[in-house]
Amino acid sequence: MSDKYARFVDCLRPQADLAAALSLLEWDQETYMPEGAIDGRARQIGTLASLLHERQTDPRFVELVDELATRLDSLSPEQAVDVRETKWRLDRRRALDPELVRKRSELHAQARSVWIAARESGDFGLLAPYLQHIVDLEREVAGRIDPSRPPYDVLLEEFEPGATTDGLEQVLGQLRQGLKPLIDRLRARLERGAALSRALHGHFPIEAQKRFNLMVAVSLGFDLRKGRLDEAAHPFSTSLGDDHRITTRYDVSNLTYALYSTIHETGHALYEQGLDPTAFGLPRGQSCSLGIHESQSRLWENLIGRSEAFWHYLLPLAQEHFPSLQSVTAQEALQVVTDARPSLIRTESDEITYNMHIILRFELEQAMIDGRLAVSDLPQAWAEKMQEYLGIRPHDDRAGVLQDVHWASGAIGYFPTYSLGNVYAAQMLEAAEAAVGPLGPQIERGDFHPLLDWLRRNVHRRGQALRPEELVAAATGRTSSPKALLEHLGRRVEFLES
Ligand code: ZN
Numbered sequence: 001m002s003d004k005y006a007r008f009v010d011c012l013r014p015q016a017d018l019a020a021a022l023s024l025l026e027w028d029q030e031t032y033m034p035e036g037a038i039d040g041r042a043r044q045i046g047t048l049a050s051l052l053h054e055r056q057t058d059p060r061f062v063e064l065v066d067e068l069a070t071r072l073d074s075l076s077p078e079q080a081v082d083v084r085e086t087k088w089r090l091d092r093r094r095a096l097d098p099e100l101v102r103k104r105s106e107l108h109a110q111a112r113s114v115w116i117a118a119r120e121s122g123d124f125g126l127l128a129p130y131l132q133h134i135v136d137l138e139r140e141v142a143g144r145i146d147p148s149r150p151p152y153d154v155l156l157e158e159f160e161p162g163a164t165t166d167g168l169e170q171v172l173g174q175l176r177q178g179l180k181p182l183i184d185r186l187r188a189r190l191e192r193g194a195a196l197s198r199a200l201h202g203h204f205p206i207e208a209q210k211r212f213n214l215m216v217a218v219s220l221g222f223d224l225r226k227g228r229l230d231e232a233a234h235p236f237s238t239s240l241g242d243d244h245r246i247t248t249r250y251d252v253s254n255l256t257y258a259l260y261s262t263i264h265e266t267g268h269a270l271y272e273q274g275l276d277p278t279a280f281g282l283p284r285g286q287s288c289s290l291g292i293h294e295s296q297s298r299l300w301e302n303l304i305g306r307s308e309a310f311w312h313y314l315l316p317l318a319q320e321h322f323p324s325l326q327s328v329t330a331q332e333a334l335q336v337v338t339d340a341r342p343s344l345i346r347t348e349s350d351e352i353t354y355n356m357h358i359i360l361r362f363e364l365e366q367a368m369i370d371g372r373l374a375v376s377d378l379p380q381a382w383a384e385k386m387q388e389y390l391g392i393r394p395h396d397d398r399a400g401v402l403q404d405v406h407w408a409s410g411a412i413g414y415f416p417t418y419s420l421g422n423v424y425a426a427q428m429l430e431a432a433e434a435a436v437g438p439l440g441p442q443i444e445r446g447d448f449h450p451l452l453d454w455l456r457r458n459v460h461r462r463g464q465a466l467r468p469e470e471l472v473a474a475a476t477g478r479t480s481s482p483k484a485l486l487e488h489l490g491r492r493v494e495f496l497e498s
Pocket of ligand 1: 294
């Protein structure tokens with residue numbers, strides 16, 4: 001069996017190389033590519049993508065995976081993980097015939113461009129028929145992959161393997177219940193006239209910000225020998241084998257804008273840099289799920305980057321880079337970066353209300369897939385839920401249902417992974433602290449290693465050896481629950497009220 005496993009690895013690694021080359025082309029498109037190169041670039045991406053598809057569906061490779069999958073007990077536990085996960089993806093892929101795959105990607109490309117026009121004009125009616133097609137097609141896709149399970153479960157698993165609607169309803173339902181009184185307190189605080197602090201506003205030259213952001217990423221543990229920080233209109237991170245690229249976006253009048261994008265993307269990159277390099281291209285050497293990935297970015301961005309200890313560490317460094325901050329105190333900075341208030345746009349929302357934006361989307365997309373909500377009723381349902389959960393109503397669809405591209409891109413079942421990431425992150429941090437001792441004094445000194453080492457051992461190095469729920473349980477000793485997150489957010493609200 002071992003020579004068959006070796007042949008299987010020899011198939012997977014070139015696939016991972018092709019995927020990395022594709023990611024590099026896409027990274028370049030978002031960062032340095034001159035505008036006029038777009039047609040050639042689209043062609044290059046198409047060519048590479050079809051080469052990759054050929055390899056992934058090569059009958060010899062498929063046969064090999066099927067054969068290995070019938071003999072898992074003759075493999076080592078590590079090898080068995082690689083085969084099990086590869087087979088799972090392969091089964092999902094081959095359940096869809098090429099015609100359906102073609103129809104689906106064409107529809108998504110069309111819907112994305114219609115979404116841009118619809119958002120500009122604020123006209124949901126333009127997008128509605130495309131969105132209806134997408135919902136119908138995703139239902140069909142789910143039915144082809146596994147007709148025995150609820151369609152939403154099957155779609156969800158694409159992003160969060162092993163997650164179920166029931167499990168999510170439980171976690172997000174508890175989260176919603178716990179958030180409600182916190183949001184009421186935030187609204188009461190606004191009624192008392194809580195104003196936005198301008199302590200971190202001013203003039204922050206871009207060159208100085210670039211040096212500052214790079215210093216922050218490196219101090220958290222980002223390895224520059226195997227990574228870069230660049231600029232992009234929509235910050236993202238990507239991994240090209242053992243080369244990890246992160247991006248951020250600068251605003252000359254706002255220091256925190258780039259800072260928190262940088263910390264977020266650094267969290268993603270730290271995860272990728274912590275995967276087992278000897279398992280490159282194999283499931284054991286790949287990230288577990290979108291929810292686990294997001295737990296890493298949000299742990300660093302919100303739980304560390306918005307903590308008091310972190311600002312005690314960061315402020316003197318910020319003042320070196322930006323002398324105009326000389327008179328700002330750590331408490332003032334903290335007031336700015338933890339401010340929370342209900343708002344309409346998810347991507348601009350704070351750590352507390354953000355989760356309600358996700359819960360709303362989860363409930364609506366699930367209802368659309370189950371057929372309980374007609375696409376044409378979506379704007380109305382959106383507005384009602386915003387009113388109920390956050391106490392505000394969008395004045396038009398631009399500030400409501402048209403704000404995100406996800407559904408128009410066919411990504412249904414994706415949104416919940418953002419809140420799962422928040423839930424996992426708080427639970428992991430609690431477990432890390434129990435294991436390595438109080439993190440505050442370490443962070444104040446700028447010593448992030450004990451925490452990073454814990455994450456490396458308990459989360460990163462495991463790759464896909466465990467499914468997300470199992471990974472959380474193994475790392476924290478408990479099944480996932482929003483308890484730690486709600487306690488953390490409760491302390492935030494207390495601080496804001498003080
Ligand atoms: Zn992220």
